[in-house]
Amino acid sequence: MTEATRLKSTVYVGGLDNAVNERILADAFLPFGEITDVTIPKPELPSSTDPHRGFGYVEFGIPADAKEAIDNMDQSELFGRVLKVAVAKPQKESNEGLGSKTAVWEQEGWLAKHAVSEEDKLASERTEPNTHEQANDPMQGLEGLDVAGPQPA
Numbered sequence: 001m002t003e004a005t006r007l008k009s010t011v012y013v014g015g016l017d018n019a020v021n022e023r024i025l026a027d028a029f030l031p032f033g034e035i036t037d038v039t040i041p042k043p044e045l046p047s048s049t050d051p052h053r054g055f056g057y058v059e060f061g062i063p064a065d066a067k068e069a070i071d072n073m074d075q076s077e078l079f080g081r082v083l084k085v086a087v088a089k090p091q092k093e094s095n096e097g098l099g100s101k102t103a104v105w106e107q108e109g110w111l112a113k114h115a116v117s118e119e120d121k122l123a124s125e126r127t128e129p130n131t132h133e134q135a136n137d138p139m140q141g142l143e144g145l146d147v148a149g150p151q152p153a
Helices: 003-008 022-032 063-073 108-114 118-127
Strands: 010-014 035-039 055-060 084-087
Touching: 003 010, 003 063, 010 022, 010 063, 022 035, 022 055, 022 063, 055 063, 063 084
Parallel strands: none
Antiparallel strands: 010 055, 010 084, 035 055
C-alpha cells in the first residue's frame, strides 16, 4: 500500500474518553470494513496519569471504508463523549512548524517561501520611487481638525 493510499484509508478519531482502549475503538469502527491497525498515542509526560492523549487513529484496508466510517461516526457518541472523526493528516517532522526546536527561518520550507535574492531587491529599489526624499509631514492636511464640536456651515 502506498503512503498516499495509506493516508486516505486512515481516520483520526478525537474526543476519546479515558475508558476507551484500542480494542473498544476497533470494535466501534468494525462495521465499516476491515481494520488493519488501531493506534491510540500515549501521553508524552511520564508523570501523566491519563491512559492516552484523547485521540486515536484507525487504519482501514480500503479508502472507501474509511470514508464510510467518517460519514457515519463523525459527531457520534462513544462512552458519553462526542467523537470528531476525520481523514488523518500526515505527521509533521519534529523539526517543522510550531513546537519545533529549530527557528522558523532556519527551516527549509520557510526559507524557500520567503527568500529574496539580491537581484530582486536591487530591481525593486530601482522601480520604486525613493521614499526617503519625498518624506511628507505626517500632520499635513489636518489643519482644520484642531477645533472640537460642530463645524459652522
